[in-house]
Amino acid sequence: MNHPHTHVLARWRRLARAFLTIAACLGPVAKAEDLGAFAHQQDVGNVRHPGQAKFDATTGTYTLHGGGANMWFAEDAFHFIWKEVHGDVILSAEITVPESEGGDPHRKACLMIRQDLSPDSTYADVALHGDGLTSLQYRPSQGARTYEIQAASKLAAPRLLRIERRGEYVSMSLGNPDGSFTPAGGTFRLSLEKPFLVGIGMCAHNNDRLEQASFRDLQLTEGSLPHAEKLLSTLETITIASQDRRVVWTTPALIEAPNWSRDGARLIFNREGRLYEIPVAGGEPSQIDTKFAERCNNDHGLSPDGNQLVISDQSQPDRQSRIYTLPASGGTPRLISPLAPSYWHGWSPDGKTLVYCAERNGEYDVYSVPAAGGDETRLTDAPGLDDGPDFTADGKWIYFNSDRTGSMQIWRMHPDGSQQEQVTDDSFQNWFPHPSPDGQWLVFLSYASDVKGHPANKDVTLRIMPLAGGPAEVLATLFGGQGTINVPSWSPDSRQLAFVSYQMVP
Numbered sequence: 001m002n003h004p005h006t007h008v009l010a011r012w013r014r015l016a017r018a019f020l021t022i023a024a025c026l027g028p029v030a031k032a033e034d035l036g037a038f039a040h041q042q043d044v045g046n047v048r049h050p051g052q053a054k055f056d057a058t059t060g061t062y063t064l065h066g067g068g069a070n071m072w073f074a075e076d077a078f079h080f081i082w083k084e085v086h087g088d089v090i091l092s093a094e095i096t097v098p099e100s101e102g103g104d105p106h107r108k109a110c111l112m113i114r115q116d117l118s119p120d121s122t123y124a125d126v127a128l129h130g131d132g133l134t135s136l137q138y139r140p141s142q143g144a145r146t147y148e149i150q151a152a153s154k155l156a157a158p159r160l161l162r163i164e165r166r167g168e169y170v171s172m173s174l175g176n177p178d179g180s181f182t183p184a185g186g187t188f189r190l191s192l193e194k195p196f197l198v199g200i201g202m203c204a205h206n207n208d209r210l211e212q213a214s215f216r217d218l219q220l221t222e223g224s225l226p227h228a229e230k231l232l233s234t235l236e237t238i239t240i241a242s243q244d245r246r247v248v249w250t251t252p253a254l255i256e257a258p259n260w261s262r263d264g265a266r267l268i269f270n271r272e273g274r275l276y277e278i279p280v281a282g283g284e285p286s287q288i289d290t291k292f293a294e295r296c297n298n299d300h301g302l303s304p305d306g307n308q309l310v311i312s313d314q315s316q317p318d319r320q321s322r323i324y325t326l327p328a329s330g331g332t333p334r335l336i337s338p339l340a341p342s343y344w345h346g347w348s349p350d351g352k353t354l355v356y357c358a359e360r361n362g363e364y365d366v367y368s369v370p371a372a373g374g375d376e377t378r379l380t381d382a383p384g385l386d387d388g389p390d391f392t393a394d395g396k397w398i399y400f401n402s403d404r405t406g407s408m409q410i411w412r413m414h415p416d417g418s419q420q421e422q423v424t425d426d427s428f429q430n431w432f433p434h435p436s437p438d439g440q441w442l443v444f445l446s447y448a449s450d451v452k453g454h455p456a457n458k459d460v461t462l463r464i465m466p467l468a469g470g471p472a473e474v475l476a477t478l479f480g481g482q483g484t485i486n487v488p489s490w491s492p493d494s495r496q497l498a499f500v501s502y503q504m505v506p
Contacts, residue, residue, distance in 0.1 A: 036062060037220045038199055041081040043067070045119035048207045051079025053200075062093075062215040064109070066202030071108065071127075071137070072146045075119045077207065080112070082199025088225045089113065089198050092162035093218040094175070095128045100212070104205035105131035109213030111163040113170065113190075114197045115142070124170040124190050125201070126163040130211075134158060136172040138190060140477075149186035149236075149245040152282050160217075165190070166225055169479060171503060185234025185250035187503045189459065189477040228504035231457075233483075235269060237280065237496045238476055240441070240464070245476065248282055248498075256483030257298035258498040260491045262306030267498050270298050275311065280498075289330035297321055298486045299343040302328060303371070304351045310336075312344045312356075323356060325371065336373050345432075345487060346390035346398065347371065353415070355379070355389040355398055366400050368415070379417035390488055391415070392435040392467065399423070399433040399442060410444055424472065428461070432485055435467060438494040442467050443475065445485055456482040457502060479503060 035041060036055040043051050043066075051066040068077030091111045100107070107130040114123040124138040136149040151158075151174060160175020168189045173181035198220070204211040233255045235248045248267065255276075259268040266277045268288070273295040276285040290296060292315055299312035299321070309328045312321045320340030324333030342358040348371075355368045358376070366389045369376040380386040382404040389400040399412045410423040410433045424430050428446035431454045435442050446461045447454070458481040465472040478484070478501040489498040 035081055036060075037083065037218060038081045039083040041079070042117070043078070044080050044117055044201075045075060045077035046207070047077050047079065049210050051202065051210065053079065053081040060216060060218070062200060062218060063212065064200065064202035064215070065210045065212050066204055067207060067210050068203045068205075069207040070106075070205055071110070071125075071201075071203045074139075074143055074145050076121075076123075076203070077119065078110075078201045078203035080114075080117070080197075080199055080201045082112075082114070082197040084195040085198045085222050086194045087223055088164075088166050090162060090164045090221040090225065091198055091200075091219070092160070092173075092175075092181070093200065093215040094160045096159060096214045096216070097128055097130050098212060098214075100130065103130055103209065103211055105129065106205040107211045108203050108205065109215070110137075110201040110203070111161060112197075112199055112201050113163060113165050113192070114199075115192050116197065118142070120144075122190065122192060124163065124165070124188075126161045126172045128159070128161060128213075130205075134161070134172075134174065134184075136163075136170070136184070136186060136188075138170065138188060140188075140190065147243055147245070149188070149247065151184045151186075152247045152249060164225075165192075166228060168192075169503070183232050183250065183503060183505055185232065185247045185503065186236055186245055186501060187234075187479060189479075226506035228506055230505050232503040232505050234501045234503065235267060235278070235498070236501055237491075237498050238462070239496050240475070241495065243475055248280060249278055249285065254483070256500055257300065257486040258489050258500060259301050259487060260489060260496075260498055262302060262304075262492055264492045268300070268302070268309075269500070270296050270300060275300060275309070290326065291332045293324060293326075293333045295319070297343070298483055299345060299356075301344065301347060301487050303347055304349050308371075310344050310347065310354065312342065316340075323354065323369075334373075336371070337369055337376065339376065342367070343387075345388050345400075348391050348415070349393055349395045355391070357387040357389065366398070366417075377417075379413065379415075380420065382420075386411075388432040388486075390432075390434050393437050393439040397435075399435055401431050401433060401444075407449065408447075410442070424465075426472070428463075430463075432487075434485065434488050434490060436490050436494040437492055440467060440494065441465070443485070443490075443497055445481070447481065454482050454486075456480075457504075460484060462497070462499060476501075 041053045047067045049067040066079030108127040110125040112125040158174040162173040171187040172184040255271045275288040278285040293313040295314040323337040326333045346355040365380045408429040413420040433444040462475040463472040
């Protein structure tokens, strides 16, 4: 006859064995005192060769050996050393990925913020690759695919890196020779439940190998961070197919509303009343000479042939916006719309017509005018605000935004104002629709339902939908709004979009 406690003891033994099996699968867990600022280490995901992390207290150096096939798509495999945190956090370190004979150039050493240890966890990291590429990578939700924001080319391959989570926004900064940091731009929203994990990781990008990285001068700050009160503007591009972003230029000045040149080589934007152009590949901007027009706002663009530039300028004594055209290379502006205020938004594909938003007798509506000048034609007359008109590539439709139904939604109409019909009907406030040059897509800016107008410095979403019909999808979540995509900003081949994001920094 069995003792009455035998079954209970057997059950506890089975649970203990199960726990030990799980612990073995998760990998070795080291003591906190062995790992410097961190508490635990283990392999995450399918890693063939167990990784290892060591901390040398004498030199303050962490050395990681990690395997794994990749940290990308919807699943990660790498070695991780971490601790739990409950709020805002900054992690920085000088990272070295040594030369490795036969090593994959995409092997990566990371500063990471992660929800949990599951291979498909929500996360963000600043990754230094074996070939020197530096990027901010993230998986916006569990099981989703991974995206990245590449740092500007002039800042590639730094060794001193920083990741920061402030509120729900994650950002990357790159170290300078004097030990200070320069924000790299390209922030994004990442929702995490508390507690979450912060640490450092190493991925070999080849499951048959172990690769090494070292982290020196590591600094970890938790809790209350310095107050962010200074605006940073980042000019970015996003590839439609991959939804990966690349930083073109970052500046503490307010810049807005990029246009893409017709040859695909340059971006045009406004800053402090003037227009500037910059190579898409990166570099420093140069000013476009607009003569007397010293108060250009963010409503500007190029003619279909790329030879003319249209601006909306407020340099007249009444400070009201008027529309002018001038040579794309610069020159004296020629007045097109004497009535004010008028804000340009679209140029017909045949080059003959401009469309714009204008206030007349207290009502904001969509108007058109010959590009050569002449009388304007009112295209909308619904009560409320009609704004942001832009032509489709075939010239058959003008898309615009209107709040005539009580919330700001996307509409369209024929160029003569006929057949006005609603395109979106959702819980967002949708602004500035821009059809793609290939006639396939419509991109627009979405605010939360309680936001009035199109203010700056708000949580916004860039969304895209097929022009032929279908649901809207998220391209990017960012801090922006006014100035992000007020005007047409598609690349000529419709593969990329330019926009401006913003960030508040200490």
